[in-house]
Amino acid sequence: MKAMITLVCSLLLVFGGLGAAQAGSVNTLVISEVLYDPAGGDDQREWIELFNGTAGVIDLAEWSIGWGGSAYSYGTLQLDGTIDPAAYFIVGGPTSDLSNSSPSYSLAFDISPDLQNSGTIADGIALFHTLASSITNTTVPFFSVIYGGANSSSLIDHTGSVGAVDVGDAPSGQSIEFLGDGWVINPSPNPGSGSLSTVPVPSAIWMLASGLFGLVGIKRKSKTE
Incomplete structure (x- = not known):
């Protein structure tokens, strides 16, 4: 689970950084x-x-x-x-x-x-x-x-x-x-x-992040049931 969260954060940082590199x-x-x-x-x-x-x-x-x-x-x-x-x-x-x-x-x-x-x-x-x-x-x-x-x-x-x-x-x-x-x-x-x-964060990355965080939530819920 920690690895998945780390992956999501890393993707946001990487692609957010690419956006920041755009002039203007x-x-x-x-x-x-x-x-x-x-x-x-x-x-x-x-x-x-x-x-x-x-x-x-x-x-x-x-x-x-x-x-x-x-x-x-x-x-x-x-x-x-x-x-x-x-x-x-x-x-x-x-x-x-x-x-x-x-x-x-x-x-x-x-x-x-x-x-x-x-x-x-x-x-x-x-x-x-x-x-x-x-x-x-x-x-x-x-x-x-x-x-x-x-x-x-x-x-x-x-x-x-x-x-x-x-x-x-x-x-x-x-x-x-x-x-x-x-x-x-x-x-x-x-x-x-x-x-x-x-600085825009690409919508595809936000969708991926939302999906991965959703999976984390489902996994946590299943453990508590």
């Missing part, structure tokens, strides 16, 4: 796009987009975002609301017009101080699974993006180590976008949409 697929909450240097000025026009790659609704009450050049605690914001599976969530603004690609905000919030516009020295934005009030210079992020030049300020990534630069500095009016297997500069920001998707 994610299985967690991520920062998916950022417009940190809108055309015509940053104030009240910047935004950060999240994507929920899980199969369940995520309550954002215990999640927060931090940003800065020397540390993510330079600026912080407390998230609020929920995000459905395979859905996007945009925080920022509250201005929404052609200068910042007309986002529809899930959480209208004046990002202040403004997000860093980078340059020869990299800046970063990070997602934390903790309250904004708890973010310090040493808090390890859940997910992060380091953008621009050299990471001479030693911003850390989700491992707690100094992170590599994920993407270059986006020109004014362009965003940086996460594609699941890396970051790119997007000349045409697309808030609320993109190429990301959740």
